[in-house]
Amino acid sequence: MYPITNPRDLLRLRRRRGFRVSRNVILLGLTSMFTDISSEMVAAILPLYLVYELGFSPLQFGVVDGLQQGSAALVRIGGGFIGDRTRRHKEVAFLGYGISAVSRFGLLVAQSVSALGAIVFVDRTGKGLRTAPRDALISLSSEREQLAASFGVHRALDTAGAMLGPLIGFSLLTIAPGEFDTIFVVSICAAIVGLGILGFFVENRAVRAPSDSPVSLAAAARLVSDRRFGLLVLVAGALGLVTISEGFLFIALQQKLDFEERLLPLLFVGMAFSYMLLAIPVGRLADRVGRGRVFVAGYVPLLLAYLLLLGPAGPLAEVPLYLLLLGLYYAATDGVLMALASATLPRAYRGSGLALLATSTSVGRIFASLLFGMIWTWASVETAIGFFSVGLLVAVLLAATALRLAPEARTVE
Amino acid sequence: MSSRSRKIAFAGLVAAATAVAAGFIAWAAFGSEENKPPPVAPATVREALAQKPVVVYQNVKRDDHYAEIAIAPVDAPTSKTYTGLVCERVHFAFDRGVCLIPRQNVLGQAVNARIFGTDFRPMESVRLEGLQSRTRVSAGGRYGAATTFVTGHSYLDSGFSTHTALIDLRRGKVLTDLEKFEVTRDGKPFKAIDFNFWGVTFTRDERRFYATLSTGGKIYLVEGDVQARRAKVIAEGVECPALSPDETRVAYKSRVGDGWRLHVLDLATGRRTALTETRSVDDQVEWLDNDRILYGYISDIWVVPADGGGEPEIFVADALSPAVVRA
Numbered sequence: 001m002y003p004i005t006n007p008r009d010l011l012r013l014r015r016r017r018g019f020r021v022s023r024n025v026i027l028l029g030l031t032s033m034f035t036d037i038s039s040e041m042v043a044a045i046l047p048l049y050l051v052y053e054l055g056f057s058p059l060q061f062g063v064v065d066g067l068q069q070g071s072a073a074l075v076r077i078g079g080g081f082i083g084d085r086t087r088r089h090k091e092v093a094f095l096g097y098g099i100s101a102v103s104r105f106g107l108l109v110a111q112s113v114s115a116l117g118a119i120v121f122v123d124r125t126g127k128g129l130r131t132a133p134r135d136a137l138i139s140l141s142s143e144r145e146q147l148a149a150s151f152g153v154h155r156a157l158d159t160a161g162a163m164l165g166p167l168i169g170f171s172l173l174t175i176a177p178g179e180f181d182t183i184f185v186v187s188i189c190a191a192i193v194g195l196g197i198l199g200f201f202v203e204n205r206a207v208r209a210p211s212d213s214p215v216s217l218a219a220a221a222r223l224v225s226d227r228r229f230g231l232l233v234l235v236a237g238a239l240g241l242v243t244i245s246e247g248f249l250f251i252a253l254q255q256k257l258d259f260e261e262r263l264l265p266l267l268f269v270g271m272a273f274s275y276m277l278l279a280i281p282v283g284r285l286a287d288r289v290g291r292g293r294v295f296v297a298g299y300v301p302l303l304l305a306y307l308l309l310l311g312p313a314g315p316l317a318e319v320p321l322y323l324l325l326l327g328l329y330y331a332a333t334d335g336v337l338m339a340l341a342s343a344t345l346p347r348a349y350r351g352s353g354l355a356l357l358a359t360s361t362s363v364g365r366i367f368a369s370l371l372f373g374m375i376w377t378w379a380s381v382e383t384a385i386g387f388f389s390v391g392l393l394v395a396v397l398l399a400a401t402a403l404r405l406a407p408e409a410r411t412v413e
Numbered sequence: 414m415s416s417r418s419r420k421i422a423f424a425g426l427v428a429a430a431t432a433v434a435a436g437f438i439a440w441a442a443f444g445s446e447e448n449k450p451p452p453v454a455p456a457t458v459r460e461a462l463a464q465k466p467v468v469v470y471q472n473v474k475r476d477d478h479y480a481e482i483a484i485a486p487v488d489a490p491t492s493k494t495y496t497g498l499v500c501e502r503v504h505f506a507f508d509r510g511v512c513l514i515p516r517q518n519v520l521g522q523a524v525n526a527r528i529f530g531t532d533f534r535p536m537e538s539v540r541l542e543g544l545q546s547r548t549r550v551s552a553g554g555r556y557g558a559a560t561t562f563v564t565g566h567s568y569l570d571s572g573f574s575t576h577t578a579l580i581d582l583r584r585g586k587v588l589t590d591l592e593k594f595e596v597t598r599d600g601k602p603f604k605a606i607d608f609n610f611w612g613v614t615f616t617r618d619e620r621r622f623y624a625t626l627s628t629g630g631k632i633y634l635v636e637g638d639v640q641a642r643r644a645k646v647i648a649e650g651v652e653c654p655a656l657s658p659d660e661t662r663v664a665y666k667s668r669v670g671d672g673w674r675l676h677v678l679d680l681a682t683g684r685r686t687a688l689t690e691t692r693s694v695d696d697q698v699e700w701l702d703n704d705r706i707l708y709g710y711i712s713d714i715w716v717v718p719a720d721g722g723g724e725p726e727i728f729v730a731d732a733l734s735p736a737v738v739r740a
Contacts, residue, residue, distance in 0.1 A: 176441035189430035196426040
């Protein structure tokens with residue numbers, strides 16, 4: 001299945017072809033793919049299940065939905081730090097993936113709002129726990145020159161899973177209407193395959209702690225006082241703060257072009273598709289021309305999408321253009337930011353650092369969604385997009401200046 | 414563990430997972446094929462319906478008739494006649510019924526509102542967006558109402574949005590969405606972007622209706638005029654109203670703490686009476702007669718006196734979505 005088992009062969013091949021992804025990265029990508037198939041096939045049908053099978057009201061559904069979104073950020077930093085401290089990123093990630101997989105068994109027996117709330121909470125805890133050690137392992141497993149490409153490979157596989165999951169979920173409902181238990185069982189099976197790949201084949205990377213001192217919480221907190229990394233955290237947070245969530249963007253697009261609401265989920269699939277195709281080439285480009293540059297430039301397609309939304313309504317054929325722009329934006333920012341930070345973070349603190357950075361981005365985005373929603377409700381969608389366009393332009397210019405002041409490090413440790 | 418034994422163990426794991434998944438899919442697909450109810454003769458259904466007053470409900474016992482609609486006399490609600498019609502939510506009056514059934518497809522969620530006659534066989538079907546919630550038919554079978562809801566798509570959509578369609582059951586067409594109604598409150602125009610309507614109940618003359626309006630975190634009872642497309646706010650905190658047969662009272666659920674409690678509102682005096690059902694009921698109730706109320710709770714239909722006395726009792730077990738067809 002994996003023909004290259006001798007590391008020397010791998011090195012030789014890598015030199016010859018220029019770009020060779022670490023086996024660990026592909027394996028982690030496959031783990032994410034199966035896990036996403038598992039979680040997205042349930043997420044896509046969960047509203048149907050709650051309402052048809054359990055007779056939930058919209059209000060109760062809202063409570064579950066809110067819980068689902070809220071609880072991830074908290075455990076993320078903890079997961080990153082524990083991975084660094086124990087130097088067992090794989091085991092911490094395994095625990096996170098495992099917790100999510102086990103939570104899915106609960107769906108087979110849940111009959112109340114509180115039980116479902118608990119399941120969702122446990123699932124999100126697992127997700128929060130695994131993200132940072134997984135990204136740390138990707139970055140520790142990759143050649144410095146190919147960090148962005150490696151993250152690109154992982155994100156492409158991950159997104160493939162997020163696309164396949166809902167398709168499988170709805171196909172199963174078509175074959176056997178109302179048989180939600182079947183979907184939950186298939187979802188559990190997919191999660192177990194993902195866990196198997198991680199458990200049996202992914203390997204930890206040896207990390208020497210600097211000057212033999214154990215990884216400490218104080219030192220992890222001091223990461224942000226490093227000029228380069230601190231700036232990156234600020235830049236990521238600032239850009240997050242002017243990012244309109246794709247949910248809002250798609251609803252705005254739907255209102256502008258006036259197509260059927262039921263096509264909305266298709267836009268998510270389309271965006272995921274273009275992200276999946278672009279993740280690897282854009283990652284490779286970032287490794288070649290500079291990750292900072294590509295990361296900042298990645299917000300230009302997003303800005304273009306905002307401006308297009310403000311323009312006159314065009315034909316429906318405009319839609320693929322938006323999907324391309326948003327896919328390009330994700331490909332140039334998501335994994336590339338992790339690669340950019342990996343190059344400045346000490347190996348011993350990769351998990352904690354990447355967790356801090358991801359949290360900065362997501363906190364920014366939460367506030368952005370709140371703000372966007374408020375402006376939309378009180379003024380208009382055009383005002384909201386206009387406001388965010390100006391904000392994004394300013395943030396991009398600031399980010400470009402900031403990253404110029406603190407260019408990517410040439411050496412670490 | 415050696416590299417070889419890891420691969421063997423993983424292959425075993427994948428094989429086991431695939432076998433379990435394939436087994437479940439095959440069983441579900443094959444099983445649901447077998448569970449299809451046999452066709453029911455129209456004469457059988459008409460005969461059962463003729464024993465008025467009758468109650469129409471959805472059987473939810475996990476047997477061959479799961480989700481199938483049944484008809485039973487009001488005084489013998491368990492001696493049921495199956496109709497062959499499968500719905501998730503049903504209502505019937507005079508000679509027309511509405512059956513809400515999900516349409517499952519890859520492109521999101523939609524509901525078919527199937528309109529059926531006295532043989533309980535669908536004649537027309539209306540497509541609605543979202544997930545089915547409530548449906549009602551007016552006393553003469555002229556109008557139907559169906560509520561579906563669509564949840565949000567973004568991180569912070571913790572709320573929801575509903576659509577409530579008024580359907581012309583004679584022509585099989587959607588007349589309008591309640592959100593297009595002109596609403597007034599205390600005589601002044603009342604309008605907001607977050608208007609959501611649900612739970613329609615019609616008056617016997619088929620001209621007016623009552624429904625829930627939610628906006629700004631508050632719940633209102635509105636009274637609407639079908640033809641004029643106007644509605645006015647007449648009370649607060651009344652959710653999923655059901656008008657009594659004598660049209661003097663509205664039974665509803667109201668939010669108490671983290672659940673609901675069933676109440677009856679006297680429309681003339683504004684007096685509110687709490688019913689003896691103390692569990693949280695999420696249903697649009699149905700009046701059995703002028704003194705008793707039917708509602709679904711988990712998987713049974715219960716009955717409770719409408720005057721705040723007595724105790725709730727099971728009316729029919731393993732059944733939901735009751736509709737009383739009066740003589």
